[in-house]
Amino acid sequence: MLTENDRAQLWMQMKAHSDRLFEEIQVLKPDGEVTGPVDDISPDVMREMYRWMVLVRAFDRKCVILQRQGRIGTYAPFEGQEAAQVGSALALAPEDWMFPTYRDHAAAMVHGQPLATVVLYWMGRMEGCVCPPGKHILPPCVPIATHLLHAAGAAWAAKWRGEPMVAIAYFGDGATSEGDFHEALNFAGVFQLPVIFLCQNNGYAISVPFSRQSASRTIAQRAVAYDIPGVRVDGNDVFAVYRAVRQARERAAAGLGPTLIEAVTFRYGAHTTADDPTRYRDQQRLSDEWRTQRDPVTRLRLYLERHDLWDARQEEAWQAEVASRVDAAVQEAMAAGPADPLAMFDHVYADEPWHLAEQRRELATARGGAHA
Amino acid sequence: MLTENDRAQLWMQMKAHSDRLFEEIQVLKPDGEVTGPVDDISPDVMREMYRWMVLVRAFDRKCVILQRQGRIGTYAPFEGQEAAQVGSALALAPEDWMFPTYRDHAAAMVHGQPLATVVLYWMGRMEGCVCPPGKHILPPCVPIATHLLHAAGAAWAAKWRGEPMVAIAYFGDGATSEGDFHEALNFAGVFQLPVIFLCQNNGYAISVPFSRQSASRTIAQRAVAYDIPGVRVDGNDVFAVYRAVRQARERAAAGLGPTLIEAVTFRYGAHTTADDPTRYRDQQRLSDEWRTQRDPVTRLRLYLERHDLWDARQEEAWQAEVASRVDAAVQEAMAAGPADPLAMFDHVYADEPWHLAEQRRELATARGGAHA
């Protein structure tokens, strides 16, 4: 039996262990150096990482502009979080199920969502919720943390049929306060589901800093509550994220159950284009700091250049390619023609019941009348 | 930076620490011996513990009989869990707020709820939800885990006004799977609320064993997720429970925030009188085992007798007293007269709106007509 003193000491020791265990894993440092060998990541993959990060960043900036021009609606930018999203998505298999939030379209695009579809989503178009046939990319989840359960359920079905596909849920630090976060991790633990819970801890839930979101120092340590593995990585380090997700994926596919990954990162911009971050944080200083000292794109470029995997010519060519792809996507989305209001009656049910048929006619008449 | 190997080792070490940290604390052993000095608990308090445990056990058995006789409705017995409830309730101050479930009327009675009121509750009488004036005992909470938030909120108000009262929420092992459990512990951690979360882990949520409720070995370890203290005690050891709650109360009142306490125990009987435990566990063997090897009442009696704090004469007198108090309570409840159906219209709002006044008249007429 422990004395009170023993217990106090044990508690301190455990905290110390936990602090080390849940310290931020870093592979690629901000200066482009690596902390250890990285031969498990091929040069091709590294270049792919870089290309994607450049592409999604350009896409993101474009969308912010489109919103200012009134050509799309409120938009949630992810700039600063490219490594977490690109690195994680590249570690997946094509058939894996992805459950993103409103801020995770970088991950979605890497996993196969066409850029134009993403633009349509932010134009308030229902077409923006559809992914290419055969893909398993759910539309952005708006109610916080609810989709962690969907990922658990989809993983369950895969496990049930003995298929090696896994599911990944993306969510933020704020999401960890919702009851559904807890229920999802608990279900995944009990049934050892092949699911990856990827938290991008960008330090803020809109205006609320993580210190006020939870008394716990890290999110990774919450894994202890479910006796599942938890790991904390530098979320601006695409190698670290890629590795952590790859490992979690291997564990999951091997029947070893779920993993909670905390990727520590920062959004450079506003929560959404409707948000003003200067109200709640020293926006200029913080975003400058992260941009200059911890940027995910810069550090990978430094690494690639240093190892002769990328050069100025390639950069130039890729920037041009990116610009044209982004423009093409925007054009495609804008060319979609006016939204069809009557489509709101489609797909409420697999078969249309009488009252919807009637309301469809009612709207058709009203619109006909309006035009007449 | 840790290697993979370091991490694996650290993880094992942390598990080992956590196992020790969250091992069951025992003070009073089943054979009536103590594991260390107990001078912090006065003989008077010990006798009070014993008297209460005997009383509530008699009360509980009586209610099971009343249910069989059809004199009360479905009833949730707590036999086996007396130490957890009596020990915790005796560690409270009279003004503390208590949020019990349907199985915690032992705690409620110790905290001041009249026995007759508890009988009325199980008779399906709304009068059974009311506590004595000035007391802060909420009626049993039926929806699992929801009241943990109420306790957090009541504690918040106390803290806000600088009053030393604390709040305690009682709940079971199954309750730890609900989202509200998580949200309550998180709020309590963030705002350092003076609240005690007392989980009676009786190993089952109706038919579901704890091993299937969660992948985590203990409930106490969930405190790690919120960086709040967690402690696991032998829930059949009234001294251990009393001490843990007293300490948690002192911490809370001193502004040091919440505590999660897991009291490991067992219900001897069915989940409720509508439940048949033989369907899901080796009921006879298990309940015999707990009764003969870990009974909370027996071990305290052994201790008291061994230390000349209790004798056969006192036992006899108390048993007689208990019988008469329980009978008196039952008689009082049964004498309450028929329930007044029109009272269902009272207290929907502080002031009765027109439609309820009308519906009240409607029912009065219907009943008048039925009688005429």
Next chain:
Amino acid sequence: MSRELTMLQAIQEALDLKLADDERVVLLGEDIGVNGGVFRATDGLLAKYGEKRVIDTPLAESGIIGTAIGMALNGMVPVAEIQFLAFIFPGLEQLLSHAARMRHRTRGQFGVPMVIRTPYGAGIRGPELHSESVEAFFAHTPGLKVVVPSSPYDAKGLLISAIEDPDPVVFLEPTRIYRAFREEVPGGLYRVPLGQAKVVREGEDLSIFAWGSMLRTALRAAEQIEQERGWRCEVIDLRTLYPLDRETIITSVQKTGRALVVHEAHKTAGLGAEIISLINDEALLYLRAPVKRIAGFDVPVPMFSVEDDYLPTEARIRQGIEETILF
């Protein structure tokens, strides 16, 4: 093969047959496995189909409904049990924000074929929050279907249809008649179509609309009033509450010119109001008297010592019939 079964047995049989018939079907919920459900609706199914098909979950309703959605997305047909209707509340977000909206927002790409079964209603001396009837919430949620059986035969046939339906169905099982009576129930798979009400008793003088446990109360009132007064009431079991079978409702009211709705849910903003509105829309000119609602009162469902007074009674229904016919 056709035997006399209770509603519970009929439900158990429907689950059994669909588990055997379609390997995508799984059951999940609290205490549905070794315990066979608190009402025994899943009795014996764990032993027969194993832990992969009949899953005891942790105690978390959002977890149950949320993972069921995920399963349904990925090719399963989950049938979730919520222990009592009020305990669906912690899972309402999953139901309202996701289950009901998934097909619509993904333009038909991802449907969530799933059933949520739950005992509901008062009248069994249950503890607090074991007696609610909030079907109106679901009937106000496009994308959901809402079904309530009132007999063993219908319970089985409707549940089979619900499980086979490509959309999420909330299947409300009136506890009060779970075991109240038996009825001939054929042995194999058969379907009672969703969306169709049933004329249970024909009549010319007044139309009574009811469902679930209230159907029998309404029927008895109709029989008594015929004996006492000679008035013949038509009694219609709505069976599917969303979408409603307007045609059957309107046809009956056009015939009788008078109507009464019985439900045990609170009167205000209950489903009775929608039925009155359908009649207002389509048959106002046929009405010879206001449509009457005999419903649960607008008070929290009280504890069981007075629940019989909360619930619509034959006496109140007869009184309503008299007032309507003598209007």
Next chain:
Amino acid sequence: MSRELTMLQAIQEALDLKLADDERVVLLGEDIGVNGGVFRATDGLLAKYGEKRVIDTPLAESGIIGTAIGMALNGMVPVAEIQFLAFIFPGLEQLLSHAARMRHRTRGQFGVPMVIRTPYGAGIRGPELHSESVEAFFAHTPGLKVVVPSSPYDAKGLLISAIEDPDPVVFLEPTRIYRAFREEVPGGLYRVPLGQAKVVREGEDLSIFAWGSMLRTALRAAEQIEQERGWRCEVIDLRTLYPLDRETIITSVQKTGRALVVHEAHKTAGLGAEIISLINDEALLYLRAPVKRIAGFDVPVPMFSVEDDYLPTEARIRQGIEETILF
């Protein structure tokens, strides 16, 4: 002192005044502190009253409503903000199973004086699930009161009444008119009583019932139709949706003999049905035509590119008026 304020400013002022007036009042919610709320309804209040009175909570709605209940039990008057109405769903259990039932089950011993404020409704090009209107759920829950302002003056007076009310009030704030127009608003504390509708425009030919952002749409339709056809429609702002002000509703319909309800919530089982039912109960014989519902369609509120077609429009209301008057 009386200034022209938007509804948001009027709400902010009501909160400010009650914080100053009653130290039991606290505000809690997501981003309401330093950020002043996503719509700025609590702008400046943290700076003025400090962290103890204006509390940024973790992101957990059940947590917000549940702790608010606990605070209210222990002597506080919490005013919780839910960021958008659909995000109340994870907290519905707390609202339905506890807030609404506490006074009743404890026989008046423990009340929970609290207000839940939340922006609601469509029309601001919001993302998915930022545009719902499920007021009917709350109006089907005895123990709750439901209030919807349609103007700055009323918003302030109703919110002050709601905060002073001893029972839990769901206070729904139509985002579409948060900043749409200004109105004279007196400076100090004043009350608009709960439970009372307001005749906003008098008329003899038809009664229009509306609330929230639909009120102005209805008013414009009424004005146009008067110009075009000379028909004079009475327009009534219900303001409190539960309990309803039956007297004002019935008095108007008895006068006009025709009625139309406008709401942006889904038509089926929406509050319009209850209003039709009240009219059916009390004024059927006065009706010269079926009561018309112009409501949101029975589809999940669609994404914003077509939300204007989901919402009732002046054109649809005018059409409804014509059909009703020419019936």
